[in-house]
Amino acid sequence: MAALSTAVASGRKKRGEGHTRREEILQAAKELFLEEGYNATTIRRIADRVGVSAPALYxxxxxxxxxxLALCDQTFGRLIERITDIENTVSDPLERVRRFGDAYARFGLEHPDEYRLVFIGNNIPESVRKVGHRMPIDDPTRPGVGGALVFTRLVALLSQLEASGVKLNYPPDTCAELCWMGIHGVVAAMIMKPEFPWSNRELLIKGMQDIVIRGILK
Amino acid sequence: MAALSTAVASGRKKRGEGHTRREEILQAAKELFLEEGYNATTIRRIADRVGVSAPALYxxxxxxxxxxLALCDQTFGRLIERITDIENTVSDPLERVRRFGDAYARFGLEHPDEYRLVFIGNNIPESVRKVGHRMPIDDPTRPGVGGALVFTRLVALLSQLEASGVKLNYPPDTCAELCWMGIHGVVAAMIMKPEFPWSNRELLIKGMQDIVIRGILK
DNA sequence: ATAGATAAGTTATCAATGATAAGTTATCAA
DNA sequence: TTGATAACTTATCATTGATAACTTATCTAT
Structure with missing residues (x-):
């Protein structure tokens, strides 16, 4: 049964093209993580979808x-892009904050796994840090900092809001914390307890949005 | 090396005393979940700590x-006790809501590990629901309803508030969700990122408290 | 061309884990 | 004292993440 023994379309990458395989793996992993969640996704299934053996992923x-983590940074990079976009297209400082919250909440709900990992935390067995592995290809972009970056942007927006003459009930960074905590509460709840009969999503997002903005404005 | 062959202090439970073993298991599981997290805690380690074989847990x-889930309900139960206490001692409807939020936040910050376990829901593999197992001992207290219970109480408080003549911006259950999400956002953030330079704790709790109450009142 | 170096990938295998099957032993009621 | 059964045990699975050790294709320098 060795029909067509040669030219069997080996998927092997040429020299120097390993990074494309890396991206194929990320793509497959992303699909599976989103389809079935992190825990339910096995190394072998990712490898199968890519078309290589499991150890190749390592x-x-x-x-x-x-x-x-690589997927998280990739995805959070898109959120930061959106935020930058808002800053570039919206001039009114208060509207900027509003749009930030909206983009943030929507992003979280669209990427629950990434959101869980970065903002809800500790889902991954980080406690068991192993040593002595290899990891031959060192990727330049150190993962795991996307979350703090996003928050920093919100602080900046609220500082601008105050600088524009709007009076706040708290210092800008406290306002940022309260805004973030409120929206985060909505996103985290809906992600972690998706089976709970929450009220309408849009209503909750807009409601929290209104509440925190009313709450920080003097 | 079979010294003292008899009367070897078998840990075996007498007939009808199985429920005490069940509680021993819960205690051990709780300790380990809190020490090392859900994923890092193995069935075998729980069994070891209890002093039985792993399959005995099943x-x-x-x-x-x-x-x-059983541990979650246990912890929810303690919070529900406090809420009942408030209902029995505070008569003003708005003050009840305020006290609820305060008790909730304080409960979370006083028991960060348990809060994490229960409300942040570290890593319950929700996606993979299995079928066809056995579970021979049917425990009377069906797990997994504690969260709904807390919400029911908060919804009740907000319904009473509305019934007392206070106008709300949203239906009582939506108000309850928004209130809870706001306070939860504060507690969850401070528990999960304790190293972050948050503003003053009391300020944040009181601030969010004020914000959500102002936000739901017309 | 071709031999050495090495990127890219394989097969075989681990130990750990959650869970089950099937057998054993202590306890109690009749 | 015996039969039922609650309360275990030992043996064993399949699956999982991960590693070791080997293979093969491709590029480079001679």
Missing amino acids: LYFHDKEAMM | LYFHDKEAMM
Whole structure:
């Protein structure tokens, strides 16, 4: 049964093209994480979808968590893009804050796994830090900092709001914390308890939005 | 090396005393979940700590998740006690809501590990729902309803508030969700990122308290 | 061309884990 | 004292993340 023994379309990458395989892995991992969640996604299924053996993934990623973290940064980069977009297209400082909250909440609900990982935390077995692995390909973009960046942007927006003459009930960073905590509460709740009969999503997002903005304005 | 062959202090429970073993398991599981997290806690380690074999746990719990759920309800129960206490001692409807939020936040910050376990829901593998297991001992207290209970209480408080003549911006259950999400956002943030330079705790709690109450009142 | 170096990938295998099957032993009621 | 059964045990699975050790394709320098 060795029909067509040669030219069997080996998926092997040429020299120097390993990074494309790395991106194929990320793509497959992303699909599976989103389809079935992090825990339910196995290394083998990712490898199957890519079309390589399971250990091949370890040529490009330290471990399973590293794949998720890489995806997180990739995805959070898009959120930061959106925020930058808002800053570039919206001039009114208060409207900027509003749009930030909206983009943030929507992003969280569209990417629950990434959101959980970065903002809800500790989902991944980080406690067991192993040593002595290899991880031959060192990726330049250190993962795991996307979350703090987003928050920093919100603080900046609220400082601008205050600088524009709007009186706040708290210092800008406290306002940012309260705004973020409120919206985060909505997103975290809906992500972590999706089976609970929450009220309408849009109503809750807009409601919290209104509440925190009313609450920080003097 | 069979010294003292008899009367070897078998840990075996007498007939009808199985429920005490169940509680021993819960205690051990709780300790380990809090020490090392859900994923890092193995069935075998729980069994070791209790002093029984691993499969013995399956006499009392359907699976690992069921232990977690039972612990969740246990903790929810303690919070519900406090809420009942407030209902019995405070008569003013708005003050009741305020006290609810205060008790809730304080409960979370006084028991950060348990709060994390219950409300942040570290890592319950919700996606993979299995079927066809056995679970021979049917425990009377069906797990997994504690969260709904807390909300029911808060909804009731807000319904009473509305009934007392106070106009709300949203239906009582939506108000309850928004209130809870706001306070939860504060507690969850401070618990999960304790190293972050948050503003003053009391300020944030009181601030969010004020914000959500102002926000739901017309 | 071709031999050495090495990127890219394989097969075989681990230990750990959640869970089940099937057998054992202590306890109690009749 | 016996039969039922609650309360276990030992043995065993399949699956999982991860590693070791080997193979093969591709590029470079001679």
